[in-house]
Amino acid sequence: MKNVCLYFKIHQPFRLKRYRFFDIGNDHYYYDDFTNDEIITRLAEQSYIPMAKTLLDMIRENGKDFRFALSITGTAIEQLQLYVPEFIGILKELADTGCVEFLSETYSHSLASLEDTEEFVREVKRHDDLILSLFGVKPKVFTNTELIFDDETALMISSMGFKTALTEGAKHILGWKSPDYVYCSAASPKLKLLLTNDKLTEDISIRFARTDWDRYPLTADKYMDWIAALPQEEQVVNLYFPMDTFGTFLPKSTGIFDFIYALPRFAKERGIAFATPSEAAARIKPVGELSVPYPLSGTDEARDVSAWKGNAIQREALHKLYSVSERVNLCSDRRLKQDWEYLQSSDHFYYMSTKNLADGAAHSSFSPYDSPFSAFTNYMNVLADFIVRVQEQFPEEIENEELNSLLLTIRNQSAEIDELNKEVKNLRNNILNYDEDDKRPAAKEKLKNRKPKTKSNP
């Protein structure tokens, strides 16, 4: 039996406001609230809410037969909580049906997997904790920012306990192979890999409303025919969409919501099932290993990470950002931690791309800046201020390790002080009691034998 896994992705970055160099050191608020509010409210109205309601209707209509996966970043959730709280309610409703699987990913849609292993682990944990606290489920299937994946990531996420991951069915990795099987990672054979089917995804996300397409118009009937016509052995079709495709790029008037709504009916007629990625991975055995020595992604023509690390300014900005990662981790300032999250969003680096032609057009259509250079300048100014703030927390001359041990000492000392305080209180009580009752040698004994218990780390 064939399985169709649908994935819907929701991500929004905290876009930066115009931040000039003379603001460095003077202004510590970095975000363009107006734009962020405007964009997410518009997207929610046109796309997220109607789409989520359609999906909810589909679950109600088809019972447990219709299932799908949602991938939503921490920054997107924060923005929704701020500007469109009603959508969080709809997401909870979806979660309560039990037909929706929430995927694990980085909190801020970051590139930490490529830059900083330790931060990557923290990012994923922060994200999954948030999902657990909001929706009461712990994500089990991992998908990285924009489907970025390589062997190293495979090892990292395996060691974090993930058994399944979703990534891009990139031609240069698959070669003649089909993405419609379950594979496993060559680096970590216990990790099952699900791969997106680009052709069938783009038939909807790109070509659905194109009247010059020779298969236009696309109907749910026709679409399910294509899936049914795939070879018998190809058992899982992974379709991965940014959720805002529906309603913005493909406006309601194209009939896209009706198309999606009709999918389960025609799937059922042809014996095709909908599955969550966990179910698909559990049902189907991997057919072979895939080795991904260089990172791939689902973005740009090249399907690699050049969208974010393609030129010198992008690499410099990333390098500068992650150079303070350890320091930030030692800090406990909440605002600093929050800015650290927001500054990690891969979008900031995406805006700095200097690519031309079709890729370049895609980059600039999402960018709030008029050029990659102003994107870089603005980001670096903000980052400069951020780094100043990090350094204000602890003097720069102290090495991280030294600082770490000092912080440990401080923490231990406060624990020790607490303990001693407690003991002093006990003893004081004992002394008070002693006055009343002369014969209580136990307390006296204890007083004599007291030794300092805790020690600071050398």
Place this chain on the structure above:
Amino acid sequence: MKALMFGWEFPPHILGGLGTASYGLTKGMHSNGDMDITFVIPKPWGDEEKSFAEIIGGCNTPVAWRDVNWDYVDSRIGRFMSPQTYFDLRDHIYADFNYMRLNDLGCIEFSGRYPDNLLEEINNYSIVAGVIARTIPCDVIHSHDWLTYPAGIHAKNVTGKPLVIHVHATDFDRSRGNVNPTVFAIEKDGMENADHIITVSDLTRRTVIEKYGISPEKVTTVHNAVIPLSDEMLSLPRRKKKEKVVTFLGRITMQKGPEYFVEAAAKVLKKTKNVRFVMAGSGDMMEDMIRLAAKRGIADRFHFTGFLKGTEVYEMLKDSDVYVMPSVSEPFGISPLEAMEMGVPSIISKQSGCAEILHNVIKTDYWDIDAMADAIHAITSYPALFNQLRNDGIEEIKGITWEKAGRKVIDIYEKVIAARN
């Protein structure tokens, strides 16, 4: 194809961008092959490059008969053109201009510059053009900038050949809107009499259409290009220095927006100290700028060089870390291309024509001194940005050649000639 071009300046004796552009374009057209170009200028100096165009001087063109022999002509003007051309031209004198002040060869004197009696010189140039047009066979006439429009119109009337005029600038650019009515009239007359108009940017094209009321189909943009610099220039030594140098280079006039550069410098210097600013060039606003820099209290880090000539320009660029062109209105602006070619990242105003074709530069509005200061700060403090702009800029400029621009002009020639027949 034979083209008769009228220009005002030609390298190496140039006063502005017009000469450089005329030279580059002619050379680029020549390299496309099958172009026979005669380039007329008011006053040649004899050291112009003649390999790709024949150069005729207005000041060497007889407008009244003088009985002189070959040897005499050769000794007088042999360095500029062959005596045979003189005699050919003498055979085509079309009226008696003896009432004018003429020299021993029957020629009118020209300064070849922008003298106070410019309008008279323009008129004389048109008289000379009549003789030349009757002598030199051509398929198309091409006039560079308003000074030569009357000459072009005259030549067109004499020969019946199509006239193409090349708008390198309009008076709206030069005067920030306070147009000189005489100049405007000459420009408009030229545009109306032309069979086709070439503008150096879409910005200028819009000016021509909107301000001069010309039909859009008659106006085509051919962006300027840049002549590859010689290895000698490119390999000029770069002084080692601790401080960054930010340079403004050009005429210090209203059109170039020098005051915005000073204001941006003041903003940058308030925050950082390891930057120096240089304003190279001269012009009617120089004293005001010196005063302004002093008023902002940045005179210790803001320097004036005065007019730079020849290689000094390139030595200055080589020592710069940032080149800034805050022009209020710049029809094209070749200098940022030269700066990029030298590996100097550039900041240009969105109001300049070259912004339409350049990618690896930072573009700001000329009045947005905050943005300009921010860009200067970014290039001087973030080495990654400097290197990115520098390396990609050098590559980008390699693709902007006069040969391509020349091809477009030849296509326009073919179109106007076909329309004539």
